[in-house]
Amino acid sequence: MLATSTTVERVSSPAAHRSPLTTYRSPTTAAVSCEGVTKEFGANGTKTLALRGVDLRVESGELTLLVGPSGCGKTTLISIVAGLLNPTLGSVAVLGSELAELSGRRLVEFRAKNIGFVFQQYNLLPALSAAENTAVPLIINGWARAKAIAKARDMLATVGLEKRSNSYPAQLSGGEQQRVAIARALIHEPRLLVCDEPTSALDAQSGQTVMELIKQVAVQPGRAVIIVTHDSRVFDFGDRIVEMSDGRITAGGKP
Ligand SMILES: Nc1ncnc2c1ncn2[C@@H]1O[C@H](COP(=O)(O)OP(=O)(O)O)[C@@H](O)[C@H]1O
Numbered sequence: 603m604l605a606t607s608t609t610v611e612r613v614s615s616p617a618a619h620r621s622p623l624t625t626y627r628s629p630t631t632a633a634v635s636c637e638g639v640t641k642e643f644g645a646n647g648t649k650t651l652a653l654r655g656v657d658l659r660v661e662s663g664e665l666t667l668l669v670g671p672s673g674c675g676k677t678t679l680i681s682i683v684a685g686l687l688n689p690t691l692g693s694v695a696v697l698g699s700e701l702a703e704l705s706g707r708r709l710v711e712f713r714a715k716n717i718g719f720v721f722q723q724y725n726l727l728p729a730l731s732a733a734e735n736t737a738v739p740l741i742i743n744g745w746a747r748a749k750a751i752a753k754a755r756d757m758l759a760t761v762g763l764e765k766r767s768n769s770y771p772a773q774l775s776g777g778e779q780q781r782v783a784i785a786r787a788l789i790h791e792p793r794l795l796v797c798d799e800p801t802s803a804l805d806a807q808s809g810q811t812v813m814e815l816i817k818q819v820a821v822q823p824g825r826a827v828i829i830v831t832h833d834s835r836v837f838d839f840g841d842r843i844v845e846m847s848d849g850r851i852t853a854g855g856k857p
Pocket residue numbers: 643644650651652670671672673674675676677678679
């Protein structure tokens with residue numbers, strides 16, 4: 603039987619850069635689906651089991667908060683979800699694509715197009731200005747440099763950094779660097795935004811501005827957000843809370 607027009611629309615555009623072997627899931631696909639994800643770090647003598655069989659489903663259109671004590675595996679889990687780290691065991695699908703089936707350059711392209719990531723330590727490139735750092739995802743996606751930089755300046759203005767576009771990371775405070783990192787993660791309007799403590803260095807006003815921007819850009823139909831946080835100010839923006847403890851999800855893993 604022929605697929606309905608809705609189905610064709612949903613699968614045709616993201617499918618363009620996938621291999622024929624990529625698993626297609628139904629139109630009700632979760633933004634993120636983890637099954638039995640385990641992660642072990644280190645060699646024999648010093649093994650750490652950071653994740654012990656995580657099942658997690660994150661829906662599109664939602665802002666999911668991930669909470670739990672330090673060392674419980676939050677950063678490891680979101681790094682695996684964002685394709686920055688491979689699981690030892692288990693499977694991860696993002697926006698209907700199995701990450702294990704996307705190798706090398708195709709994974710890099712998939713991430714650049716679809717995922718925004720705010721690192722706990724910001725991870726700005728020291729040799730690039732704030733505007734150049736912010737423009738990186740657009741340039742990777744093939745934008746002309748001048749156009750990308752212009753959009754990056756607009757994005758920086760939105761997070762209150764219009765006067766900092768030409769500054770280098772070392773010239774910025776922690777809170778300013780954090781806002782550049784957030785601008786960079788949002789600039790290509792990713793379908794999945796993953797943030798590791800994105801408001802940790804921000805005052806009340808900046809924290810509010812950033813959360814409103816995240817809500818406006820990234821919490822939309824067909825898009826999803828996961829935020830690791832301890833910040834009670836962020837809780838008001840969450841649709842769902844997932845709790846972790848000692849490498850496992852202890853509440854909220856499935857909606
Ligand atoms: N690259 C690594 N090598 C070895 N152990 C690691 C590494 N990254 C994380 N771990 C360990 O995995 C566990 C979970 O870490 P992490 O995911 O950073 O926790 P959280 O973000 O919840 O604080 C911790 O015991 C941590 O020490």
